[in-house]
Amino acid sequence: xxxEIIDRLYELLEQKEKFFTEYExxxxxxxxxxxxxxxxxINNRGNxxxxxxxxxxxxxxxxxxxxxxxxxxxxxxxxxxxxxxxHHTRIFDKSQEIFSIVxxxxxxxxxxxxxxxxEQEILLNEIKSINLGQEAKxxxxxxxxxxxxxxxxxxxxxxx
Numbered sequence: 178x179x180x181e182i183i184d185r186l187y188e189l190l191e192q193k194e195k196f197f198t199e200y201e202x203x204x205x206x207x208x209x210x211x212x213x214x215x216x217x218x219i220n221n222r223g224n225x226x227x228x229x230x231x232x233x234x235x236x237x238x239x240x241x242x243x244x245x246x247x248x249x250x251x252x253x254x255x256x257x258x259x260x261x262x263x264h265h266t267r268i269f270d271k272s273q274e275i276f277s278i279v280x281x282x283x284x285x286x287x288x289x290x291x292x293x294x295x296e297q298e299i300l301l302n303e304i305k306s307i308n309l310g311q312e313a314k315x316x317x318x319x320x321x322x323x324x325x326x327x328x329x330x331x332x333x334x335x336x337x
Contacts, residue, residue, distance in 0.1 A: 179245040183264040184246070186239050190271040193232045196277040200225045204285040212296055 203221045210218060240248045250256040251268050254276065258269050 180264060182239060182243065182245070183268060185265055186236065186252075187271060189239070190230055190268065193229060193236070194271065194275050194278065196229045196232060197282065200214065200229070201278055201282050201285065204282055204289060208285065209287045210293060243251060259292050289296050 200222055203218045203225065206218045207215060207222075236252070238256070248265075248268070251261065251265050252272050254273055255268060256269070258266060263270055306318060
């Protein structure tokens, strides 16, 4: 019975590792994709987050009901690996692999935040440039003359 529970837990950890690997790929894509594709990758990460959360609930149910010694320290790598049974060592090692992926994702997330800040600054500068250009002034003038309102006259020429 204990081996069956450990095997099921291991299957869930493999599934969790797969989800985190896919999440990492989506995160890496956010670093260099076209700005128009960012929403797609962010949505994919959101869907994977839901799957990871569901998987984590299943793992917690098993670990909370585990009757054959300790499992939570094994899952969290908070024990001496050398003192574990072969079955527990498999769980410990798989958890360690998952923690490695999560750490990489955390570093990638910082880079994603930096990219988003840079892209935001670029877009704001483009908007400012467009709003200060000759076309922006001409459009203000043409819009006001066609709708019947007073024509737009810049402050510098008000003394006509």
